[in-house]
Each structure stands twice: as structure tokens, then as C-alpha cells.
Amino acid sequence: MPGVEGYMYPNEVSLYWSVLIVLYPYITGLVAGAFILASLERIFHVEAVKPTYRLALLTALAFLLVAPLPLQLHLGHPERSYEMYLTPHRTSAMAMFGFVYLWYLMAVLVVEIWLDFRADIVALSQTTTGWRRLMYRILTLGSTDVSERALHIDERVGWFVTLIGIPSAFLLHGYVGFIFGSIKANPWWSSPLMPVVFIFSAMVSGIAAVMLVYMAMMRLRREPIDMRCVDKIAQYMMYIFVIDFSLEMLDLVHRIYEADESFRSLNFMVHTKLWFSQVILQICIGTIVPISLIALVQIVKFSEKWRKAIYVVSGSLTLIGVLAMRWNVVIGGQLFSKSFLGYTTYKIALVTREGLLVSIGLMILPLVILAVLVKILPPWPEKSAVSLPAPSVGD
Amino acid sequence: MSVFRNAGHLFRLAAVFVVGTVAFLVIRAAVVPRSFGEYGHYRGAAISEIASLPLHFAGHQTCETCHTDIAKMKSAGMHAHVNCEACHGPLEKHVKDPSIDPGKPDAAVLCVRCHAASAARPKWFPQVDPAQHSGGIACTTCHNPHNPVIAAGGSK
Structure with missing residues (x-):
């Protein structure tokens, strides 16, 4: 049989989870990471990253809106998916995740964005005309109270929402790792470290994405990049990346030392089918190179121009590396036989519902949504400082 | 407040x-x-x-109430645990109206479904290369499907 080596059980020859299931944890990871970056400023008072705070929230929302799409495209009957909310099975992790997603979207992200942008929304509802005015008026929910006290309340409530948001973001992405880590029949996935590794790699990818989006947007707007801010972001990215890499290596060392009955088969797979995507792309190019580059910036004094270039390169490599990690987990876990005697091949289709073109579209879509969100809710300081009318008392 | x-x-x-x-x-x-x-x-x-959906299968107990001779022969052979309708197909219509002839299964297609040689089948399971074994002659020429082992008196 083409693409099959050794002995495969008949139901293992074709993969059930395609590239879309690779994208799903990747996208949710970007959401969680972007939110954690936003919370750095809000909860941990890292003032340097403030310029990216609002952008990080909007990035998280843009990616979160797209996160369920790969799953919907993968489902045989997507029109039935809403039933998960109507009659959820309490023992199903996937069913419960629907509520985690909804909680994170509605109770955390939308509320936090609304509270943070409320003053701008009120101002825009009074300075715009036509359908934009109507849209902003709806977004104000009929309240134009932007008095000092009201904004102070928003600040306090927003802080509390972010505080709840951090464990929620962990839950959101920890679930994805949990789903894989709890599959005891698959030795490539079954590891209690899986949710932790997923969370840390999510933080790394989300931070890298926001850093790149911020740099790109500043360039598009022909504005100077706040180097203090990107220096700090890159630094945090490196710290978290080191933890993430250590955890991944801990998992690897543990597997090698434990060397259970699956080890020979998995070891062979890593040295053959996953050699490029795991060893070269994920570990070398996608992890060691970006960590080393950012570490170098901490040691050697580079000019601003060089630092920018290093951050763009290391941020891009990080995103590629984390995507490769998702690929190696999802696809790698389906390439070997449970008999440990055979291997199959995954050939990505081009123009199918679960093909390459759809995947590329799904990765572009959040950026389009982000562009629209940035247009509706400008995260830039000078835009937020639109002249507000005299604070009204009450609503 | x-x-x-x-x-x-x-x-x-x-x-x-x-x-x-x-x-x-x-x-x-x-x-x-x-x-x-x-x-x-x-x-x-x-x-x-x-x-409330219409029935299609009658169940082997129903078949055995009329076809007692076949049931006796079958129970003594290798196919004792193969249900009647596994080979003959759904027979509820025939039960409701015995004048409806369900017809005989095509042995050339049916037998090889289980007995054509395949590495995936257990070694103890009787399996043959049909072309080599019978040269295109229908299995039922020699074997009685209700008790197929010839040496056990199952020949036709």
C-alpha cells in the first residue's frame, strides 16, 4: 500500500485528524498567549509593554473568533455542533470545552475589551456619523457615563476580569493539551505534561504574534516602534520560551529514560518521518535559534535596527516552531501503528475542506478580523485621546 | 445608592x-x-x-420452527453458530407470507467472503484459494452449506 511501511492496522492507514486539528490548538494558543501578554501590563504592572496592551486584547479576540472554525470544517455535521450547548454530556471534555470557550469569549475577552474601550466608544458615538454612529451607540449600551468615577469603576472591574481571565486562558489552552494528554491508548500523546507544555508554548506563540503584529502595524502607520516595549516583550518571550523548552526536553528525557514498549517505534519515527518537522524545524530552527538570538540581544549591545531585525526573525521562527510543535503532536501521533511495527504517511490535500488552501485561509482570516477590529476600536493612544465631552452624571 | x-x-x-x-x-x-x-x-x-420501524430480520429461532431438519443438520456442523439470515439475508417477509420465495444465496460470491485465503484471518480458520480449490465450480457442488465438512458427512 503506498505510504504505508511495515504493519498497520486497517483503521490506522488514513489519518482522522488533519491539518485543521493542527491549526486549532495553534490558534487557541495564540489567543491564550496574547491575553497573557495583555495581563502582564494589567495585573503584573509591566509598564513597558503598555503600548501593546489593547492590541493584544484585539488580537486575542480576532483569533478566538476563528478558533472554532477549523473544528467546524472538520466535523461531518457542523450544523449539529450547537447541540453541544443544548444537551451537553457532563463526562465529555470536548462538550465542557464549549462552555469554557463561551466563558472566555463572552465573560472575559468581550467584557474586558468593552470596559477598556468604553470611553473611546462613547466619544466615537458622538463624533461619528451615519451607520458608524449607530454601531458605536449600540456598543455604548445606551450609557454615556465617562465620568472619572465611572472610568475608575471600569478600571477596577477590568482588573478583576483580567484576574479571572488568566486562569481562564490557562483553562482554554490547557484543555487542548488535556485532550491529547488524556488519550491513554496513544503513547505519543498520553502524558500529564502535555497541558503544561501546550500552555507555555501557547504563551510563547501569542507573545511572538503580538510583537510581530505591533511592529508591522507601527511600520504600516509610519510610526516609531517603542523599542523599550519590544525589548521587554522579547525578554518575556525568551524567559517563557526557556521554561517551555525545558519542559519539552524534560518530557523527551523522561520518555528516553522510561523507554517503555512504544519507545523503539517512536524513536524510529522521530529519526525518520518527523526528523525535519521535529528536530530541524521545531527544536533547532523554531526554538534554539530564536532563544539564542534574543539571549544574544541581552548580552551584546545591538543597534535599534539590528534589534528590530532580530526580533522579527526570532518572532517569525518562534511562530513556525510552535506550529511545527502542534503538527508533530497532532500528525505525529497518528503516523505510527499501535502494533509499533508500522508507519503511515500524511499527505496534505490542496483544495479540499480540510486542505492546505483552507488552512492558509484560516490563518489569514484572524488578521483580516484584526484589521476590522482595529478600524472599529483603534488601540492607538492618540485615537483613544479623542476629545471627550464633559462628563455626564449618571447615564 | x-x-x-x-x-x-x-x-x-x-x-x-x-x-x-x-x-x-x-x-x-x-x-x-x-x-x-x-x-x-x-x-x-x-x-x-x-x-415501530418495519422489521426485516426474523431471527433464527423463527426459521427453526418450520425448517427443523435444516436446523438439526446445521447444529451438528461447523456453521452451527452462523445465523440463517447471515447467508440468506432478511427473511421477515418470507415469515409473514411463506409463499414468498427468498431465493438461494449465490454460493460463488457468498462462501469466499469468509473462506477466501487472507493473511488477516486466523490460521485455524478454513480458507482456500477459490480458483485453485474448485476451479470455478460452485462450492455447493461438493459442500452442504448447512454442514460443510465433507468428512463429517456434510457432502451433498
Whole structure:
């Protein structure tokens, strides 16, 4: 049989989870990471990253809106998916995740964005005309109270929402790792470290994405990049990346030392089918190179121009590396036989519902949504400082 | 109350959530079938709906009430645990009206489904290369499908 080596059980020859299931944890990871970056400023008072705070929230929302799409495209009957909310099975992790997603979207992200942008929304509802005015008026929910006290309340409530948001973001992405880590029949996935590794790699990818989006947007707007801010972001990215890499290596060392009955088969797979995507792309190019580059910036004094270039390169490599990690987990876990005697091949289709073109579209879509969100809710300081009318008392 | 002064917008936001939750509960009550959860995590009425579907299979006990000779022969052979309708197909119509002839299965197609040689089958299971074994002659020429081992007196 083409693409099959050794002995495969008949139901293992074709993969059930395609590239879309690779994208799903990747996208949710970007959401969680972007939110954690936003919370750095809000909860941990890292003032340097403030310029990216609002952008990080909007990035998280843009990616979160797209996160369920790969799953919907993968489902045989997507029109039935809403039933998960109507009659959820309490023992199903996937069913419960629907509520985690909804909680994170509605109770955390939308509320936090609304509270943070409320003053701008009120101002825009009074300075715009036509359908934009109507849209902003709806977004104000009929309240134009932007008095000092009201904004102070928003600040306090927003802080509390972010505080709840951090464990929620962990839950959101920890679930994805949990789903894989709890599959005891698959030795490539079954590891209690899986949710932790997923969370840390999510933080790394989300931070890298926001850093790149911020740099790109500043360039598009022909504005100077706040180097203090990107220096700090890159630094945090490196710290978290080191933890993430250590955890991944801990998992690897543990597997090698434990060397259970699956080890020979998995070891062979890593040295053959996953050699490029795991060893070269994920570990070398996608992890060691970006960590080393950012570490170098901490040691050697580079000019601003060089630092920018290093951050763009290391941020891009990080995103590629984390995507490769998702690929190696999802696809790698389906390439070997449970008999440990055979291997199959995954050939990505081009123009199918679960093909390459759809995947590329799904990765572009959040950026389009982000562009629209940035247009509706400008995260830039000078835009937020639109002249507000005299604070009204009450609503 | 002074505590809630300038917090009106939060109540409006809370109201949106309350309206959303109430709408969800109303839709849920309207959409989820009444019998859902009656016996388990499924629609209880589905059982009676499925029960009312027309029958296709009669079951081997029904066949054996009339075809006692075949049942006796079959019970002594290797096919004792193969159900009648596994080879003959659904026979409920024949049971309702015995004048309906269900016809005989095509042995050339049927037997090889289980007995064509395949590495995936257990070694003890009787399997042959049909072309080599019978040269195109129908299996039933030599074997009686109800007791197929020739040495056991199952030959035709």
C-alpha cells in the first residue's frame, strides 16, 4: 500500500485528524498567549509593554473568533455542533470545552475589551456619523457615563476580569493539551505534561504574534516602534520560551529514560518521518535559534535596527516552531501503528475542506478580523485621546 | 445608592448577559425534545420510534420452527453458530407470507467472503484459494452449506 511501511492496522492507514486539528490548538494558543501578554501590563504592572496592551486584547479576540472554525470544517455535521450547548454530556471534555470557550469569549475577552474601550466608544458615538454612529451607540449600551468615577469603576472591574481571565486562558489552552494528554491508548500523546507544555508554548506563540503584529502595524502607520516595549516583550518571550523548552526536553528525557514498549517505534519515527518537522524545524530552527538570538540581544549591545531585525526573525521562527510543535503532536501521533511495527504517511490535500488552501485561509482570516477590529476600536493612544465631552452624571 | 453611582453601564452590560442567558434557556426549552434524558443521554421517544420501524430480520429461532431438519443438520456442523439470515439475508417477509420465495444465496460470491485465503484471518480458520480449490465450480457442488465438512458427512 503506498505510504504505508511495515504493519498497520486497517483503521490506522488514513489519518482522522488533519491539518485543521493542527491549526486549532495553534490558534487557541495564540489567543491564550496574547491575553497573557495583555495581563502582564494589567495585573503584573509591566509598564513597558503598555503600548501593546489593547492590541493584544484585539488580537486575542480576532483569533478566538476563528478558533472554532477549523473544528467546524472538520466535523461531518457542523450544523449539529450547537447541540453541544443544548444537551451537553457532563463526562465529555470536548462538550465542557464549549462552555469554557463561551466563558472566555463572552465573560472575559468581550467584557474586558468593552470596559477598556468604553470611553473611546462613547466619544466615537458622538463624533461619528451615519451607520458608524449607530454601531458605536449600540456598543455604548445606551450609557454615556465617562465620568472619572465611572472610568475608575471600569478600571477596577477590568482588573478583576483580567484576574479571572488568566486562569481562564490557562483553562482554554490547557484543555487542548488535556485532550491529547488524556488519550491513554496513544503513547505519543498520553502524558500529564502535555497541558503544561501546550500552555507555555501557547504563551510563547501569542507573545511572538503580538510583537510581530505591533511592529508591522507601527511600520504600516509610519510610526516609531517603542523599542523599550519590544525589548521587554522579547525578554518575556525568551524567559517563557526557556521554561517551555525545558519542559519539552524534560518530557523527551523522561520518555528516553522510561523507554517503555512504544519507545523503539517512536524513536524510529522521530529519526525518520518527523526528523525535519521535529528536530530541524521545531527544536533547532523554531526554538534554539530564536532563544539564542534574543539571549544574544541581552548580552551584546545591538543597534535599534539590528534589534528590530532580530526580533522579527526570532518572532517569525518562534511562530513556525510552535506550529511545527502542534503538527508533530497532532500528525505525529497518528503516523505510527499501535502494533509499533508500522508507519503511515500524511499527505496534505490542496483544495479540499480540510486542505492546505483552507488552512492558509484560516490563518489569514484572524488578521483580516484584526484589521476590522482595529478600524472599529483603534488601540492607538492618540485615537483613544479623542476629545471627550464633559462628563455626564449618571447615564 | 452611592456604591452603585456611576455604575449604571455595568448594570446594562449585566442586563445584556441576563437577556442572553434567558434567551438561551428559552431556546433550549423549545428545541430540546421533551423526552430527552428519560432513560439516558438521548431522546427517550427514539426507542418507540425505532421499535415501530418495519422489521426485516426474523431471527433464527423463527426459521427453526418450520425448517427443523435444516436446523438439526446445521447444529451438528461447523456453521452451527452462523445465523440463517447471515447467508440468506432478511427473511421477515418470507415469515409473514411463506409463499414468498427468498431465493438461494449465490454460493460463488457468498462462501469466499469468509473462506477466501487472507493473511488477516486466523490460521485455524478454513480458507482456500477459490480458483485453485474448485476451479470455478460452485462450492455447493461438493459442500452442504448447512454442514460443510465433507468428512463429517456434510457432502451433498
